[in-house]
Amino acid sequence: MTNRPRLNTEGSLVAGLAAVGLFVVLTVVFMGVSFPAPVGFGENAAITKSLGAAMFDIAPGQLMDEGQTAVPGEGFLVAFLVIGVLLDAALDGAVMLAKREEKGENVGLGHDTASQEEAAVAADGGPGADDAGGDES
Amino acid sequence: MIPAESYLLLSAAVFCIGLFGVLTRRNALIFLMSVELMLNAANINFVAFSLQHGNLTGQVFALFGMAIAAAEVAIGIGIILVLYRNFSDVDVTKATTMRW
Secondary structure (H helix, E strand, C coil): CCCCCCCCCCCCCCCCHHHHHHHHHHHHHHHHHHCCCCCCCCCEEEEEHHHHHHHHHCCHHHHCCCCECCCCCCCCHHHHHHHHHHHHHHHHHHHHCCCCCCCCCCCHHHHCCHHHHHHHHHCCCCCHHHHHHCCCC | CCHHHHHHHHHHHHHHHHHHHHHHHHHHHHHHHHHHHHHHHHHHHHHHHHHHCCHHHCCEEEEEEEEHHEEEEEEEEHHHHHHHHHCCEEEECCCCCCCC
């Protein structure tokens, strides 16, 4: 029996035609518009420093070295803190979802894990192995 | 300097690849990766228009977008884990009902 990788033909590709069609439409639209030349940031712009200043809502002029120019931006300190809380909540949610169920504790949304664990033990020849059967003589 | 239209085309291509994955694939992990592609397409637009307008706001928004994507992946992988535990599969079409 071969075990080589095979082309994944799951599902239908017809629905994907919508994505291809959307790309064609977007391409036609983008080719039809013309934007003015980009303003850019200038030669000596300290982009990373300015980003840090925008994130922590401090005046970028304080961070600039000699010859560096600040890039204009807004303060995002509150948004930064809110995103931090969101990431913390997401981490807690991920840990809660990934937590493996303890024996007898109903953690997994209506799943009786206790019987599953016993069945697995029985299949391995543990308690209840007589009922579970097996291929040993 | 690269014109904004090129960035828009790149962004549209990345977004449509992600959309193609969402529409055609059933594996939840590939589904999640496709959604990430769509989020990254938005980030490309943010950075491109930041350059276009000479303002850093777009780049800051792109950073926030990455943080949102990270939070989404954390929750998404947790959901996929529960999906696998309950259905022994990561096929998104299997979990079509809310009953167990």
